[in-house]
Amino acid sequence: MKLRTLLMGAVATSAVATVAVADGHAGERGRDGQLNIIYWQAPSTLNPFLSGGTKENEAASLVLESLARFNENGEMVPWLAESIPTVENGGVAEDLTSITWTLKEGVVWSDGSAFTADDLIFTHEYCTHPESGCASVSYFDGITSVEAEGERGVKITFDAPKPFPYTAFVGAEAPILQKAQFQECLGARAPECTDANFGPIGTGPFVVSEFRPNDVITYVANENYREEGKPAFASITFKGGGDAVAAARSVLETGEFDYAWNLQLAPDVLDRMEAAGKGTVVAAYGTSVERLHLNQTNPDPALGPDMRSVFMNGENAHPFLTDPKVGQALSMAIDRQLIVDVGYGAGGQPTCNVLPAPELYASTANDGCLVQDIEGANALLDEAGWVDSNGNGIRDKDGVELSVLYQTSTNAVRQDTQALIKDWWRQIGVETELRNVDASVFFGGDPGSPDTFQKFYADIEMYTNNFAGVDPEAYMANWLCSDIPTPATQWQGSNIQRFCTPEYDELVEKMSVTANLEERGELAKQMNDMIMQSYSIIPLVHRGNPSAHANSLGGVKMSDWDSELWNIADWYRIKN
Template identity: 65%
Template sequence: MKMKTLLMGAVASVAFAPSVLAEGHEGERGRDGEVKIIYWQAPSILNPYLSGGTKDMEAASLVIEPLGRYDETGALVPYLAEEIPTVENAGVSEDLKSITWKLKPDLVWSDGSPVTTEDVKFTAEYCMHPEGGCAQRAKFDGVESVEIIDDLTVKVTFSEAKPNPYGPFMGAQSPIIQKAQFADCLGARAPECTEANFNPIGTGPFKVKEFRPNDVITMEANENYREEGKPAFASLTFKGGGDATAAGRAVMETGEFDYAWNMQLAPDVLQKMAEGGKGKPISAFGTLVERIEMNLTDPSPDLPEGERATVQHPHPILSDEKVRRALSMAIDRELLVEIGYGQSGRATCNLVPAPALYASDNTECLTQDLEGAKALLEEAGWSDSDGDGVREKDGEKLSLLFQTSTNAVRQDFQALIKDWWNQIGVEVELRNIDASVFFGGDPGSPDTFQKFYADVEMYANNFDGTDPQAYLAERRCDNEPKPSSQWQGENINRFCSEEYDALLDELSRTGEMEKRGEIAKQLNEMLTKESMSLLPLVDRGRVSAASNTLGGVVLNTWDSELWNVADWYRVE
């Protein structure tokens, strides 16, 4: 069967548990004292189903785990599962319409209670609840049922053949949560369960001792962790807030912290920090794309609350594809890379820049064309009739609110892009929001990237593993954040196309790898080249910093960056 091709090709080295051992990495649990991690974007919740923020998902990954993960090569490896199901081991059905997972025996939660398939099934019910808003809903795209076979065996059935069945329960974006803890948190009640959302009971190497949102998390080793002698650290401090500069210095110059995430800093700044001698930057390319999202709905505060930035009100300016295209044409992406990332960035026109199988050869956006952008705006009816430098049409000025999170590189990008857009006759107001708030997912906050109370916004994220199907499925119609979903949802710019959705369905049915690549490229180009609903800017290498005394760190761009923290240890 050609449809098996993806399944056979996607799973590599699945028979072993992920473990990055090094000489001297043996002994009693907790033998190495404390490890200190700093994320300048502070976590605001420890439930990745209620937040699309990377900082929340990665902090949670220290505590709650999926059935399987992706290792640093993108290969699938088992965690709570005995093995990765495949057609060959009979874990995936011949017709590719079901996948059966088997839990490792004798797994327990950090509270000592047994982990069973009841917890697995409940996790699906939690995310798929029709009255709730799940930030990772695309992971369960096409799931028809989740059936308990026995305490250790659970079967996921899809509505049609699923050549890539590794959406649910795979990767840090789709961990297993404890049914007993979250049983009363289904649907609209999910955001109200503060204790569960801040202090999840997990199976990971650490458990929460105290969580102070947007500040600091203290954790201690999980005495019920399944691997003997792990974690090496008795406690973990996860500090949030500040900025990338301070975080980098805390590891590489002062040695106050052991690990700093997301060194979104200019190359010369990183080099200078590394001269401090306490730590070093580590980097790897994956699928992380800095981009500008175009709001296709009207965020005007003049609209009633509950109607702002919803599909019932199209955007008065950005609904015009010519305007969106002109804004893209005005940007010099190569200069953005030079200013912000150097060798750790690559200019891109793609939302999916890797792996090569799925990366379009679309390079049209890489050439800046200010005159062409001006001509396109004229063609769309926007002209500067009064000579004030700002175009207008039917009495409305071409004026945009451009928001992003607070970060030196992003503010540099904002300033450059504002200048380019000013040159083509667009008035731009800049806003930057504390990253902990912007990526926090609080349904009551007006400043989250999901709520999108601005005209355009800039950020970056990526997807688990090497297959972009679930990531592209985020842009389905009706998957946009909205009041009825507590403003959760992955379709941030409110894009909707029946043609796009039909092509997504075709991708989900297609197993032959080359054909999957062709379809994924088409979907990518519908978003980035045809509709211009989002403007990719930079394919960013992941750059973090690790102390010279921290061993076992393996940077992973395909899953949580903290995926193997159980294997970290102190180097003398």
């Protein structure tokens, strides 16, 4: 397989990179006609603040933009801002308590209205509203005010020195909303604003023409886009749903689509498809980790909706997954290299960390998980008092059996992984029931659905997550006690497994006021290790996200640090 791997790139916060014109050909906007994209996980909304799902962030990134983005090398590049503020250029205060951005001149919303500081001020208010359940609220942590400064300045002030102030309004997960469109959608009303959530007005290269949730999105070129001659495509059909096999085939074999995302397929399958000669498989490595989340709360249906999988300060703990020795045994039983060989090939490598990169932040303290140890796992459970007292093949203790419901999204590679893990856990006396849920539902943001990964109505669930950009401060803040999904937050929040300890919260706070890069690296490793050694998360594979594009599609610079579609304004059709 001709994987064109785009390796991880470190970024200096003072670096200012520029975005090159991809095709070098002058021409009229829309000159290359139709572009067809397929994401087999269909977006359920185009408001990324109302869903933690990657598919929503990606689909929205064609329309909604940020002050800065991260390119294919992980370098921060100015987007709606003129440049990247730093201490050296005066944009970041010497005491690190504020950052001032200068908006790019002449930017307008797709409806022709002016893009101003008021839109940023409003977006901050929208996401931090206590009743909003904003999925990206951690990107706004520590902000005391967002204020207009001069004609095009926006000053963000923090409650303490902010060593890495590039979180709010940076990357695909923290874009800017138009105040005029969303001002009546604050707090609990946010999910009710269907027209705005399904058709946001943006500054990006495309405008939503039609959105059918969990199905198809149609975009047209933004006639008010700030760069002349861009985008090259007049319209986009963004098809959602189906499965990864069909998506890959539609680009690599039939040529029906130009770009297919997240092709988590067996390596030999992609090899055969690519041999047809119509498309190319590409992969970008960043921070994506396929992992198991072990529910720290009790998901028993008998508890009812007010208590099932609801964190209650330790009063509703899981019957056995809060025992680190059980989690450790589950981890020891897994052969991560075999999972890579069977399901990922060159697009994956075994990992023992939830934070695998950049190198500065990657711990080596947990590398023992790289070697499968069934015998050791059995001995550990024996030592902890988990024995098969009735000879039914399932370990038990105090009347509780080691029996788990293990769920994930519907995906061939994930179902293969589930089958492997079920067998390994059987060998250590753990009974496993497997369940898979349609990806559009599992990763959707519907607070009324019982099947979302945020609700976590299971013992263990598996999926991949990562973070945009290269600094992990906001990402590691996902496991604050305050970020646990609950009914009060409409099940939004990033602390999916309901991990909570004051010691971890203190490390997050300490990192938020630490400027020295080496010290930040050590703090991130400590946080990673605390989560790993709690065994509330069991990492499996450091994923290089594979996608595919038609050989006739130029300008693609795949990034795993931002939306894959971050530079879609530069895509073009290669002429024969």
